[in-house]
Amino acid sequence: MSSQTAPVSLGDLQRPLRPRLDRVQQELRRIVEADFGLITEVNAHLFQMQGKMFRPTLLLLADEATGAGDPRAATLAAVVELIHLATLVHDDSVDHSVLRRGMPTINSIFSHQISVIMGDYLYSRAVIELVGLNDLEPLRVLSRVTNEMTVGEMRQLLAHEPLHYSEEDYDLLIRSKTASLLSGACEVGALLAAPAERAALRRYGMALGMAFQIVDDLLDYVGDASVTGKPSGSDLREHKVTLPLIAALPRMGPAERQEVEALMRTPEPADGQIQTVIAAVADSGGLDYARERALRLAQQADGELEELPASPAREALRDSIAYVVDRRR
Amino acid sequence: MSSQTAPVSLGDLQRPLRPRLDRVQQELRRIVEADFGLITEVNAHLFQMQGKMFRPTLLLLADEATGAGDPRAATLAAVVELIHLATLVHDDSVDHSVLRRGMPTINSIFSHQISVIMGDYLYSRAVIELVGLNDLEPLRVLSRVTNEMTVGEMRQLLAHEPLHYSEEDYDLLIRSKTASLLSGACEVGALLAAPAERAALRRYGMALGMAFQIVDDLLDYVGDASVTGKPSGSDLREHKVTLPLIAALPRMGPAERQEVEALMRTPEPADGQIQTVIAAVADSGGLDYARERALRLAQQADGELEELPASPAREALRDSIAYVVDRRR
Numbered sequence: 172m173s174s175q176t177a178p179v180s181l182g183d184l185q186r187p188l189r190p191r192l193d194r195v196q197q198e199l200r201r202i203v204e205a206d207f208g209l210i211t212e213v214n215a216h217l218f219q220m221q222g223k224m225f226r227p228t229l230l231l232l233a234d235e236a237t238g239a240g241d242p243r244a245a246t247l248a249a250v251v252e253l254i255h256l257a258t259l260v261h262d263d264s265v266d267h268s269v270l271r272r273g274m275p276t277i278n279s280i281f282s283h284q285i286s287v288i289m290g291d292y293l294y295s296r297a298v299i300e301l302v303g304l305n306d307l308e309p310l311r312v313l314s315r316v317t318n319e320m321t322v323g324e325m326r327q328l329l330a331h332e333p334l335h336y337s338e339e340d341y342d343l344l345i346r347s348k349t350a351s352l353l354s355g356a357c358e359v360g361a362l363l364a365a366p367a368e369r370a371a372l373r374r375y376g377m378a379l380g381m382a383f384q385i386v387d388d389l390l391d392y393v394g395d396a397s398v399t400g401k402p403s404g405s406d407l408r409e410h411k412v413t414l415p416l417i418a419a420l421p422r423m424g425p426a427e428r429q430e431v432e433a434l435m436r437t438p439e440p441a442d443g444q445i446q447t448v449i450a451a452v453a454d455s456g457g458l459d460y461a462r463e464r465a466l467r468l469a470q471q472a473d474g475e476l477e478e479l480p481a482s483p484a485r486e487a488l489r490d491s492i493a494y495v496v497d498r499r500r
Numbered sequence: 501m502s503s504q505t506a507p508v509s510l511g512d513l514q515r516p517l518r519p520r521l522d523r524v525q526q527e528l529r530r531i532v533e534a535d536f537g538l539i540t541e542v543n544a545h546l547f548q549m550q551g552k553m554f555r556p557t558l559l560l561l562a563d564e565a566t567g568a569g570d571p572r573a574a575t576l577a578a579v580v581e582l583i584h585l586a587t588l589v590h591d592d593s594v595d596h597s598v599l600r601r602g603m604p605t606i607n608s609i610f611s612h613q614i615s616v617i618m619g620d621y622l623y624s625r626a627v628i629e630l631v632g633l634n635d636l637e638p639l640r641v642l643s644r645v646t647n648e649m650t651v652g653e654m655r656q657l658l659a660h661e662p663l664h665y666s667e668e669d670y671d672l673l674i675r676s677k678t679a680s681l682l683s684g685a686c687e688v689g690a691l692l693a694a695p696a697e698r699a700a701l702r703r704y705g706m707a708l709g710m711a712f713q714i715v716d717d718l719l720d721y722v723g724d725a726s727v728t729g730k731p732s733g734s735d736l737r738e739h740k741v742t743l744p745l746i747a748a749l750p751r752m753g754p755a756e757r758q759e760v761e762a763l764m765r766t767p768e769p770a771d772g773q774i775q776t777v778i779a780a781v782a783d784s785g786g787l788d789y790a791r792e793r794a795l796r797l798a799q800q801a802d803g804e805l806e807e808l809p810a811s812p813a814r815e816a817l818r819d820s821i822a823y824v825v826d827r828r829r
Contacts, residue, residue, distance in 0.1 A: 209654050261620060265613040284594040287616055288653040291590060291623070295647035298627060302639050310631050310639070318624035324617040325538050 179493040181223055187487070188231050191245060195227045198249035202300050203293060213277060213289050217256060220274035226251045226356040229376065229491060233360025235484035236476075237368045243304055244360065250297045251356045254313060257293035258320055258352075260286050265324070309359050316355035323348030327411075333420060333431055336412045342381070349387075350380025371478035375488070378472035383495045385465040388413035390500065392449055392458055404445040410435050414464065416448075419457025427451040469496045508822040510552055516812070517560050520574060524556045527578035531629050532622060542606060542618050546585060549603035555580045555685040558705065558820065562689025564813035565805075566697045572633055573689065579626045580685045583642060586622035587649055587681075589615050594653070638688050645684035652677030656740075662749060662760055665741045671710070678716075679709025700807035704817070707801035712824045714794040717742035719828070721778055721787055733774040739764050743793065745777075748786025756780040798825045 185192060203214050227248035234244045241247070262268070263276040264286035270276065278286040294317070301310045326344040330336055357376030361369040392415050394402030406413055420428065434440045434448050452458065469492045479485045514521060532543050556577035563573045570576070591597070592605040593615035599605065607615040623646070630639045655673040659665055686705030690698040721744050723731030735742055749757065763769045763777050781787065798821045808814045 205651070207651055207654060209658065210651070261616055265616050284657060285654070287590055287594050287619075288650055288657075290616075290620070292647065292650040292654070294620070294623070295643055295650055298639070298643040299647055302636055302643050305636060307631055307634060307636060310627070314624055314627040314631050318621065318628055321617055321621040321624055322534070322536055322539070325536060325614070325621070328613060328617075329538065 178497040178499075179490045181225065181228070181494055184487055184490055184494060185224070185228055187483070188228060191231050192224055192227060194245040195224065195231075195248040195252065198246050199252055202246075202249055202253060202296055205292075209285070210289070210292060213281060213285060216275075216277060216280055217260070217289075220271050220276070221256070222252075222259075222272065224252060226255055226352060229353060229379075229488075230356045230360035232484050232487050232491065233357045233372045236479050236482055236488055237361045237364035237372070238480070238482075239361060239363040241360070241363050243306075243309075246300065246304065247309055247359050247362075248356075250300050250309070250313065251352070251359065253293055253297045253300075254317060255352060257290045257297065260293065261290040262324070264290070306362075308362050312355050312358050312362075316351045319347045319351040323351070330412050331410045331435070333412045333416055333435060336417060338414065338417050341412075341414055341417055345381050345384040346377065349384040350377045353377070353380030353383065368478055371475045375472045375475035378468045378475065379492060379495060382465045382468040382472065382492070385414055385461055385468070386496055386498065389415060389458060389461050389465070390498075392452060402446075402449055404442075404449055407434060407445050407448055408440055414461040415452050415457035417457075418460035419452040419455035422455040422457075423451060427455070465496055507826045507828070508819045510554065510557070510823055513816055513819055513823060514553070514557055516816070517557060520560050521553055521556060523574040524553065524560075524577040524581065527574050528581055531575075531578055531582060531625055534621075538614070539618070539621060542610060542614060545604075545606060545609055546589070546618075549600050549605070550585070551581075551588075551601065553581060555584055555681060558682060558708075558817075559685045559689035561813050561816050561820070562686045562701045565808050565811055565817055566690045566693035566701070567809070567811075568690060568692040570689070570692050572635075572638075575629065575633065576638055576688050576691075577685075579629050579638070579642070580681070580688065582622055582626045582629075583646060584681060586619045586626065589622065590619040591653070593619070635691075637691050641684050641688050641691075645680045648676045648680040652680070659741050660739045660764070662741045662745055662764060665746060667743065667746050670741075670743055670746055674710050674713040675706065678713040679706045682706070682709030682712065697807055700804045704801045704804035707797045707804065708821060708824060711794045711797040711801065711821070714743055714790055714797070715825055715827065718744060718787060718790050718794070721781060731775075731778055733771075733778055736763060736774050736777055737769055743790040744781050744786035746786075747789035748781040748784035751784040751786075752780060756784070794825055 200218070203217075205211055205214070230248040230251055231244055234241050259271060260277050263271055264278045264283055267278065268276050269279045276286075277289060297313075298310070301313065323344060323346075326340070327348060330340070330344060354373050354376030358369055358373040361372045388406065391404060391406045391413070392402050407416075416431070420431065423431070430444075430448055430451060434444050437444065472492050473489060476485055476488055529547070534540055534543070559577040559580055560573055563570050588600060589606050592600055593607045593612055596607065597605050598608045605615075606618060626642075627639070630642065652673060652675075655669070656677060659669070659673060683702050683705030687698055687702040690701045717735065720733060720735045720742070721731050736745075745760070749760065752760070759773075759777055759780060763773050766773065801821050802818060805814055805817055
């Protein structure tokens with residue numbers, strides 16, 4: 172978001188962790204393994220559409236930065252990624268999404284039925300694995316996180332009425348939907364650390380996660396100029412109300428507000444209609460406001476790291492903040 | 501299934517447990533409570549379509565029959581019922597069912613999206629509650645059961661090809677889909693009991709659960725003469741292959757087999773077509789075979805109870821077997 176510094180890539184962050192991340196990947200494959208053909212087949216597709224392992228990265232960095240050296244770290248990181256995957260499978264099914272990271276979704280390749288069952292399968296496997304670690308503590312953190320995420324999904328369903336959706340509602344939404352799992356990943360990486368460090372990492376993950384989601388929502392308005400040349404506006408197309416619009420609305424004139432309301436009433440808004448609202452949001456300072464909030468949350472996350480001793484891993488956690496706020500896609 | 505003895509009703513079985521079952525009901529309401537309006541609303545509908553509390557009944561009887569007197573029994577029974585409810589919500593969503601026990605399903609009243617999220621909400625609440633008991637043992641049993649049930653759901657999706665679906669496939673299906681949770685309920689009621697008693701109750705629940713599902717599948721062919729006058733045949737209508745058909749097929753002549761294959765190829769089979777296949781299954785001994793198997797499983801369940809000391813609760817567990825095999829609906 173600042174153009175002065177060279178952007179931090181996730182690849183840079185992950186390079187020193189590569190052997191540990193490979194181990195996480197192995198653990199993930201072991202945990203989801205099934206002796207039932209259909210599940211094996213779905214698993215294979217899941218691994219193809221798998222993400223960037225940002226949550227496992229945070230967990231491993233939290234482990235290193237607290238000097239905890241938890242021997243369970245790779246397994247815990249795999250479980251966190253598995254919970255993330257289970258959520259994506261259900262999300263795609265709920266949203267009837269066809270693509271995820273450019274790959275066809277489970278519901279589009281197989282069926283809606285298989286997606287629902289598969290999400291349940293993955294989540295219950297995650298719980299079994301945690302039980303096998305013979306420690307209630309990670310279960311305590313991650314069962315709360317998972318429940319929070321379901322409440323977030325419910326909140327998401329109501330985020331379609333711009334005139335009645337407040338910034339407070341939005342905050343609750345992004346905390347539960349996105350930040351809770353990033354926070355949980357950081358906390359579970361510090362289970363063996365001093366309570367103050369564990370709490371600081373939990374708060375770090377929460378602030379980072381909120382910034383992460385705000386940037387995500389901003390990118391929908393700003394776009395990646397180098398890639399598409401214009402913003403996608405897919406949230407507006409789906410009538411999803413996010414921070415830029417919430418912040419812009421009270422500053423808009425009556426004509427612009429009417430444009431917003433018209434768009435929200437249109438089942439399939441045209442590109443031109445979407446670009447008009449994006450311009451109105453930008454003109455009314457909605458993008459600046461959202462950027463500002465993401466940066467404040469980034470500073471807050473940064474402040475939490477003061478609780479930890481200086482180390483290369485702590486620097487990598489700092490760089491993770493830069494990665495989150497500077498990313499272009 | 502035997503007409504000599506007076507049928508045992510679930511009400512009879514539950515009468516002595518009424519105060520404890522009321523406590524289970526209170527626990528259930530406490531556990532699912534949410535401070536989010538939409539979830540509260542869905543919960544209210546859930547309680548209206550709630551079932552007969554057979555699983556909590558078994559858990560409480562197991563607790564009493566082993567003399568364990570586990571102070572957590574009501575909570576554990578509520579969690580088991582909650583897992584059952586979560587499964588029904590996802591099942592109805594996967595099957596696009598409109599009614600469950602004569603009440604509209606969550607997916608039909610609210611939406612498919614809300615059903616998927618709500619099932620996840622209920623299950624993660626169940627896990628949180630178990631973690632709060634500070635004992636990994638119930639979690640160990642119930643996380644495996646939940647995972648088994650998801651595998652069962654996957655197996656169910658493949659139970660549509662009569663010529664390729666064996667009795668062994670069917671056994672695996674009903675074990676994972678139905679019997680695993682009844683078995684888990686009985687086992688979790690005996691966590692504080694001697695290991696031999698706990699193991700006997702686990703096996704009792706497995707045999708009882710398999711008998712339960714076989715009788716369920718039989719009732720679809722036999723019907724409740726006093727209610728409808730003819731079998732519903734809804735499994736055949738949905739092209740679900742169950743034990744009566746599996747057992748009958750090898751004994752059928754070529755003409756009857758062709759009737760079966762034709763029905764399976766017909767997207768919406770007519771009533772007459774269904775009644776013809778039901779008659780063919782009956783003529784080929786499919787119903788007798790399934791009845792016979794249910795009775796053998798009932799005997800097996802009965803035998804497991806020898807491991808327990810004589811008590812009114814043990815007699816009630818015996819009566820539960822009679823309830824399962826004698827029920828007409």
